[in-house]
Amino acid sequence: MKSGRSATSQALPLVLARATSAVIGVLTPLYLARALALEEYGTYKQLFLLCGPLFSVLPLGMVQSLYFFVPRSVRGPRAVLLQTQLFTLGIGGVGAVLLWFGLPVAAARFENPALLQFRGLLTLFVLFSLASGLLETSLTSQGRTRSSALAYMGYEVLKSLALVAPVLLGFGLKGSVAVLAALTLARLGVVLAVVLRAKGDRPSWAGLRAQVAYALPFGAAMLLDGPQQAAHQYAVALAVPTALYAIYAAGCFQVPLVNLLYAPTSEVLMVRVGQLDGQGLGGQAVRLFREATRKLALVFIPASAFLVISAPWVVRALFGEKFGGAVPIFRVSVLGIMLACMPLDGLLRARGMTRQIFHSYLAKAAVTLPLLAVLVPWLGMLGGILSWLAAEVVGKAMLLWRLPRALAAGGPPPALRDFLPVRDLGMLGGATAACAAAALALASWMGAASLALGGRGGAVLQVAFEGALFAGMLFPVLRVIGLRPMALLASLVR
Numbered sequence: 001m002k003s004g005r006s007a008t009s010q011a012l013p014l015v016l017a018r019a020t021s022a023v024i025g026v027l028t029p030l031y032l033a034r035a036l037a038l039e040e041y042g043t044y045k046q047l048f049l050l051c052g053p054l055f056s057v058l059p060l061g062m063v064q065s066l067y068f069f070v071p072r073s074v075r076g077p078r079a080v081l082l083q084t085q086l087f088t089l090g091i092g093g094v095g096a097v098l099l100w101f102g103l104p105v106a107a108a109r110f111e112n113p114a115l116l117q118f119r120g121l122l123t124l125f126v127l128f129s130l131a132s133g134l135l136e137t138s139l140t141s142q143g144r145t146r147s148s149a150l151a152y153m154g155y156e157v158l159k160s161l162a163l164v165a166p167v168l169l170g171f172g173l174k175g176s177v178a179v180l181a182a183l184t185l186a187r188l189g190v191v192l193a194v195v196l197r198a199k200g201d202r203p204s205w206a207g208l209r210a211q212v213a214y215a216l217p218f219g220a221a222m223l224l225d226g227p228q229q230a231a232h233q234y235a236v237a238l239a240v241p242t243a244l245y246a247i248y249a250a251g252c253f254q255v256p257l258v259n260l261l262y263a264p265t266s267e268v269l270m271v272r273v274g275q276l277d278g279q280g281l282g283g284q285a286v287r288l289f290r291e292a293t294r295k296l297a298l299v300f301i302p303a304s305a306f307l308v309i310s311a312p313w314v315v316r317a318l319f320g321e322k323f324g325g326a327v328p329i330f331r332v333s334v335l336g337i338m339l340a341c342m343p344l345d346g347l348l349r350a351r352g353m354t355r356q357i358f359h360s361y362l363a364k365a366a367v368t369l370p371l372l373a374v375l376v377p378w379l380g381m382l383g384g385i386l387s388w389l390a391a392e393v394v395g396k397a398m399l400l401w402r403l404p405r406a407l408a409a410g411g412p413p414p415a416l417r418d419f420l421p422v423r424d425l426g427m428l429g430g431a432t433a434a435c436a437a438a439a440l441a442l443a444s445w446m447g448a449a450s451l452a453l454g455g456r457g458g459a460v461l462q463v464a465f466e467g468a469l470f471a472g473m474l475f476p477v478l479r480v481i482g483l484r485p486m487a488l489l490a491s492l493v494r
Helices: 012-035 038-057 066-072 078-109 113-131 135-141 145-168 172-197 205-239 242-251 257-278 282-309 311-319 321-341 344-350 354-379 381-407 422-453 455-480 485-493
Strands: none
Touching: 012 038, 012 145, 012 311, 038 078, 038 113, 038 172, 038 205, 038 242, 066 078, 066 135, 066 205, 066 257, 066 344, 078 113, 078 172, 078 205, 113 172, 135 145, 135 172, 135 257, 145 172, 205 242, 205 354, 205 381, 242 311, 242 321, 242 381, 257 282, 257 321, 257 344, 282 311, 282 321, 282 344, 282 381, 282 422, 282 455, 311 321, 311 455, 321 381, 344 354, 344 381, 354 381, 422 455
16 A cells, blocks of 8 residues: 555545445435335334444454554464454354344334344344455455455445345345345355465464454444444334334435545555554654545535435435435434544544543443433434434544544644644535525525426436535635635545
8 A cells, every 4th residue: 555645545446436336225225215115114224223233333343453453464464364253253153143032022122023034034144244244344454455445346236236136026125135144155255265365473362362452442332332323213213113213214314425435534544544653654644634634524514515405305316205204304314424524533543542432432322312312202203313413423522532642643742723624624614504505595496396397306306406506606615715626626536
């Protein structure tokens, strides 16, 4: 991995892979939302709601620790890869047991006995998914971003096809889960081939202890984060019928933009900081972080604002008229995109500050439960998503507070203006808000025409019109205030 390039440019293969897979991946829930009845779609969302915490909690930070240990391995990564693979095989078994015995309980609490039809197949899917979870991480941590990108893209495309094709052919959701189980078994075979071909020493107890000592605080954070992230969905799922939960799940739709840019940028940033530390150039991490934040903000802040003003039409275009009740939830959900401007957790993990990450997740968990207890009974489904957003703000604030210490690299902590482009962020936020308000006002007259056209076509037309209007106003304003958006966007690949 060339050290002279920016973190965003080094992440470009991963970004392109995620962009390609996202185009297909976004179509998957959209097709299922239209092809299935609300109750069936709610069952589909509940199935993967149950899997999500297992995937985020059980790895306990061991897979993510590869970003720290592999760049620092002198003789080769074989030892750390092997011990991580053995660990993931073990947690695959644990996840399978938990799901097997937990699914009947969930079916009773959700009052949805249809979940039990998927018990055996979903258990296999969880087993093989957890056991094969280090594939892309192992490749990226070795600087093989192109191979990682191909692996990620291939798996995501096949996973989307596995979900859609059986439903399209009349085999239903049960057929989809069966194909997913077979796909993840094949993925496990690929992972084993990659790990066994790696060069280096054999695993040792000393190396394993060092990896566990690094991973456990981050793993403990994930132990909190998985349930905390899903808590609002569980609270709503327990409070409303399955059909209403389907509407809530649509409102919580994760726009793939964040996953496209934030995750690969953060991962490559970790690897780059590890390389700089090894070369005695740790002070350059301040510049890397500031540069990454500036570029991510140029995408995320305008994107969040646009989705807020266009939410009614975006929801209609994506899910159809029957999901119109998801619009307020979607508007709150996409505000969280702005919180991804700063790759805070990646930088802290690169400097081994996993305990500080744990503390931030502990704070998020501490505020989530009281907020849900108050806001869901008071505001219903809207209270669930507001609780999630408030907890995310608390967590990001705590990570930002710890950041100067992580960036210090043995010297004095940098000032806020050194690691954050405060002036640029302020001007970008102000310009975005003004242009979003103007675009919403000017586009409102076209809403009647879009409604007259009706259906998905009218909604797509309105989204395209508002997007062109918003971009047409924002880009000239940004140039006037000196941000030069096209130059910044071009720098994402340099």
